[in-house]
Structures are given as C-alpha cells and as structure tokens.
Amino acid sequence: MPQPTTRYPNADSLIDAARSFRRRHLSNEQAAQWENDRQVPLEVLRLAAGHGFTGVEVPLAHGGLDLGYRAKLRLVEELSRTCMAFAFSLVNTHNVAAKIAHHGSSTQAEKYLPGLLAGERIAATALTEPGTGSDLSAIATSAQRVNDGWLLNGDKAWITNATVADIFLVYAQTEPNSATAGIGCFIVDAKRHGFHRHAAYSLLGGHAMGVSGFRLHDYHVDDSDLLYPPGSAFKSALNSINGARTYVAAMCCGMLYTGLELALEYGSQRRTFGQLLSSRQGLNWLLADVATDYEAARALTERATVAIETGEYAVLAAAHAKKFATRTAVTRLADCIQAMGANGLLDEIPLGRHLACAKIAHFVDGTTEIQNERIAATLHDTYRPL
Ligand SMILES: Cc1cc2nc3c(=O)[nH]c(=O)nc-3n(C[C@H](O)[C@H](O)[C@H](O)COP(=O)(O)OP(=O)(O)OC[C@H]3O[C@@H](n4cnc5c(N)ncnc54)[C@H](O)[C@@H]3O)c2cc1C
Structure with a gap:
C-alpha cells in the first residue's frame, strides 16, 4: 500500500x-x-x-x-x-x-x-433521493439480485461531491417492503455503464461541495463491490451519523470563530462619531453574546466528541450539539456581519459564505427537526422528577 x-x-x-x-x-x-x-x-x-x-x-x-x-x-x-x-x-x-x-x-x-x-x-455517500430525505427507510433505489452481483436502479439527490465524485457508496433497497432490514450499501464507480450524473444544483452557497444527484439504470455491481450487506448497511449508517452531526457542529464553531475574529478586528479599527467602535458598549455586548453562544456550542460539541471517543451513547449529545451549533451559527454570524456594517457583506469577507453554509448545516446529516425528534423522544426519561 x-x-x-x-x-x-x-x-x-x-x-x-x-x-x-x-x-x-x-x-x-x-x-x-x-x-x-x-x-x-x-x-x-x-x-x-x-x-x-x-x-x-x-x-x-x-x-x-x-x-x-x-x-x-x-x-x-x-x-x-x-x-x-x-x-x-x-x-x-x-x-x-x-x-x-x-x-x-x-x-x-x-x-x-x-x-x-x-x-x-473523490468519493460520496448517497442515501437521499428525490422522494425521501429524512426518512431513510423509504429509499426506493432498488438492488436486484442477479447471478454474479446486483442490478441497481433509481435516483439519488442532494449528494455532496456528486458533480465530481468517482466513487459512490450507494444505499439501495434489496427487498421491497422490508424497510431498513433490506437496505444494502454498494460501491459504485461513476465511470461504469449505467451511471448518469445530473448537473450541479444551483444553491444559495456552498458550491465547492459539488452537490447534485445521479441516476442508476441497470447499473451492475459485482458481489465484490458490496460493502455492507442487507441487514448491516442501515446500522452502519446510523453508527456513523453521531460522528457526522458532531463534526458539523464543530464546523459551525470554526465559522463562528472567524466571525468573531473579523468583527473584533473591524471594531478595533473603525471610528464612528469620533470613537473606535470597540469602545461602544452596545457593540461589545452584542459580540459578548456571540462569544457566549460560541462557547456553549463548543462545550456541547466537546461533550458529544467525548461520548463518541469513549464509545458511550452519543445520540443525544450529538443531537444537542448539532442543533445548537447550527442555529447559533446562523444567528450569530448574522450578528457578526451586522457589527461590520456594510463591509461585512463584501465577497472578500467570508461571512456571507459562512452564513449560507451554516444554513446548509441545518440539513446535512439529519435536519434540526430530526435532532429535535431524537431529543423529544427521551425527554421524560432524561428529565425525570428528582
Ligand atoms: C448541501 C447538502 C448536502 C447534502 N449532502 C448529502 C449527502 O452527501 N448524502 C446524502 O445522502 N444526503 C445529503 N444531503 C441530504 C440531506 O441529508 C437531506 O436534505 C436531509 O436528510 C433532509 O431531507 P429532505 O431535504 O428531503 O427534507 P424532508 O425529509 O423532505 O423534510 C422537509 C422538512 O420537514 C422536516 N421533517 C421531516 N420529518 C419530520 C418529522 N418527523 N417531524 C418534524 N419535522 C420533520 C425536516 O426537518 C425538513 O425541515 C445533503 C443536503 C444538502 C442541503
């Protein structure tokens, strides 16, 4: 190797x-x-x-x-x-x-x-389809058993890297009406017959992610390219999701740190009405609130990271971290832009790009509502009367 x-x-x-x-x-x-x-x-x-x-x-x-x-x-x-x-x-x-x-x-x-x-x-992981996103058990891309492998048919949508990827992990249903039990994961090579790439999506931002979809039409997968057989594919997707949610939270922390850095720098150089912006309590309190939310997002992210590292139950910690960090990033990046005046809107300042990506972060690896579903399902167990 x-x-x-x-x-x-x-x-x-x-x-x-x-x-x-x-x-x-x-x-x-x-x-x-x-x-x-x-x-x-x-x-x-x-x-x-x-x-x-x-x-x-x-x-x-x-x-x-x-x-x-x-x-x-x-x-x-x-x-x-x-x-x-x-x-x-x-x-x-x-x-x-x-x-x-x-x-x-x-x-x-x-x-x-x-x-x-x-x-x-370049590689990509393809679960989402035009007809289903949050509910993975409903995927309709089919994998039909043939002599020496599988025939894949169906459409995938909203896949990161899909515009450029060479290799795709495709989740497909091997047995209609079997819900998650029949889902398998197949390695698909975009150069092979039966793979049809769609054009890049035009989004509010995040175009370096190369988000798009593709169609599989009688795409043949050899047995040797089955990564997770039916029965274990869905479990493996669930196993990795807490890690993904937690690193998305960390990415939002990274973007927000830049927002704070830039807003503070701007305030230390910009004068209004004869004084530096950094001497204005109104602005400092706004940025202090941004800093508090940043620290809280980091703390939740750290808690989820420790749970993942130590193999503890991480579903709730990851859900709290992702929900809070993505929401915080959207509201507080907007505050950082506000603190920089019109200059905060300029292309050469990354905050507009960050704001778009913070919104995108609300959807990838499970939406904010799905995090709330996870949290809500355990509210009574977690917060029992003391
Ligand atoms: C930029 C980007 C990159 C992506 N990359 C990938 C990728 O690489 N691979 C991949 O497989 N997918 C990817 N996705 C897809 C992403 O995982 C889905 O967008 C997400 O799972 C939500 O599915 P949906 O958009 O179809 O929303 P839907 O499932 O249609 O939901 C619509 C709205 O209803 C809410 N909702 C759904 N169910 C419930 C419920 N039970 N209770 C309350 N509210 C609910 C949702 O939160 C959402 O707000 C990407 C998405 C984006 C935006």
Whole structure:
C-alpha cells in the first residue's frame, strides 16, 4: 500500500499542518472565487489529500494517519474557518476511505484506497433521493439480485461531491417492503455503464461541495463491490451519523470563530462619531453574546466528541450539539456581519459564505427537526422528577 506523503506524531501536529494549509491554499479570495465560479476545487482537494487529510481515521496499515475521530473533527473545524464547503467535500471523501478501510474486504481496500488517499479519486455517500430525505427507510433505489452481483436502479439527490465524485457508496433497497432490514450499501464507480450524473444544483452557497444527484439504470455491481450487506448497511449508517452531526457542529464553531475574529478586528479599527467602535458598549455586548453562544456550542460539541471517543451513547449529545451549533451559527454570524456594517457583506469577507453554509448545516446529516425528534423522544426519561 502506498503511504501518505506526510506523517504526524499526534493530532496537534496535524492541526498545525491544517492551519498552515488553510492559510496557504484556502485564502478567502480563492474560496470566494470557487463560490462565484461554482467550482469544486479538485486541485486543492488533491493537495489536501497529499497532506494525509483524507486518511485521518484510516489505519496506518492501509496508508492512513490513524489519528482518530477527534483529530478529524479538529481538522474540519480548522478548515471551515475559511471554507466549510471545502472541508465538507474533503470529509466526505475521507469517510468513504475510512469505511472501506475499516469494513471493506482486502480486495476493496486495494482497489479503492490508494486513489482516495492520494486525492486522485473523490468519493460520496448517497442515501437521499428525490422522494425521501429524512426518512431513510423509504429509499426506493432498488438492488436486484442477479447471478454474479446486483442490478441497481433509481435516483439519488442532494449528494455532496456528486458533480465530481468517482466513487459512490450507494444505499439501495434489496427487498421491497422490508424497510431498513433490506437496505444494502454498494460501491459504485461513476465511470461504469449505467451511471448518469445530473448537473450541479444551483444553491444559495456552498458550491465547492459539488452537490447534485445521479441516476442508476441497470447499473451492475459485482458481489465484490458490496460493502455492507442487507441487514448491516442501515446500522452502519446510523453508527456513523453521531460522528457526522458532531463534526458539523464543530464546523459551525470554526465559522463562528472567524466571525468573531473579523468583527473584533473591524471594531478595533473603525471610528464612528469620533470613537473606535470597540469602545461602544452596545457593540461589545452584542459580540459578548456571540462569544457566549460560541462557547456553549463548543462545550456541547466537546461533550458529544467525548461520548463518541469513549464509545458511550452519543445520540443525544450529538443531537444537542448539532442543533445548537447550527442555529447559533446562523444567528450569530448574522450578528457578526451586522457589527461590520456594510463591509461585512463584501465577497472578500467570508461571512456571507459562512452564513449560507451554516444554513446548509441545518440539513446535512439529519435536519434540526430530526435532532429535535431524537431529543423529544427521551425527554421524560432524561428529565425525570428528582
Ligand atoms: C448541501 C447538502 C448536502 C447534502 N449532502 C448529502 C449527502 O452527501 N448524502 C446524502 O445522502 N444526503 C445529503 N444531503 C441530504 C440531506 O441529508 C437531506 O436534505 C436531509 O436528510 C433532509 O431531507 P429532505 O431535504 O428531503 O427534507 P424532508 O425529509 O423532505 O423534510 C422537509 C422538512 O420537514 C422536516 N421533517 C421531516 N420529518 C419530520 C418529522 N418527523 N417531524 C418534524 N419535522 C420533520 C425536516 O426537518 C425538513 O425541515 C445533503 C443536503 C444538502 C442541503
């Protein structure tokens, strides 16, 4: 197996490298350009992979960094300070590599990991369909058993990286009316016959995520490309969802930190009515409120991270963290823009892009309402009379 070009003794050195990478390759100007051009920055994704960023949770034996979940979360938080869309695209390729490394066969690892770790191949995970998003048990893409594999038919929608990905993990129903029990997960190669990519969606922002959909028409999957058989695919999706919700919360913290940084810097230079803005109590109290919400979002994110790291029950902690951090990011990034006056709206300031991504974060990996469903289901058990 080829090894990544860079090794890190610990997570801190990975984050140092990520910060240098962000400053060098993820400037606001570049990120704004990608947004304006509606471009997925493939070259920069490849550079990031060259730093090992698509293999943080991949074992060393497979050519990854093996630095664990917290390191991945800190990496995407750091990169999101400039461009969450980039970080989200990257982590989607990372997650496919990690799933193949941890749960795939040796044939699958040999076939797919080198390209994913080198950034030569981009990957995506496809559950959502035009007819169903929140309710995954209702997916209609079908996988029909044939002699030497499976025939896949159906449409997927709202898939990160779909405009550029080479490899897709596709969740499909093998047995109609069997709900989640019949769902299997298949590795799909976009170059093969039967895969039809749709055009990129035009969104309010986040275009570096390359969101789109695709159609599978009699796409043949060999048995060797079945990643999770029916029965275990849905469970595996649920197992990884708490981690995804928690790192989305961390990404929102990263964007909000940038908002605070920029608003404070602006206030320390801008004068109105003969005084620096930073001397105005009205503005300082607003930013103090932003800081309190930022700290609360971080604390909830940390609690969920610890639960995931230690293997505790993480559903509620992840739901609280994602709900609070995504909501906070939308309202408090808007406050940061307000504190910067009209200048906060400029393209070269990342806050408009961050605001759009914070809204997008309300939907990915389970909506705010689905987090509330999880929390509400346990209210009586969690908050019993003392
Ligand atoms: C930018 C972006 C990237 C994405 N990337 C991916 C990806 O890579 N892979 C992938 O598979 N999917 C991806 N998604 C899809 C995402 O997971 C879905 O948008 C999400 O699951 C919600 O589904 P939906 O949009 O179809 O909303 P719906 O399920 O149609 O829900 C509509 C509204 O009703 C609410 N709602 C639904 N059920 C309930 C309920 N029981 N109680 C109360 N309210 C409810 C929802 O919260 C939402 O507000 C992405 C989405 C976006 C926006």
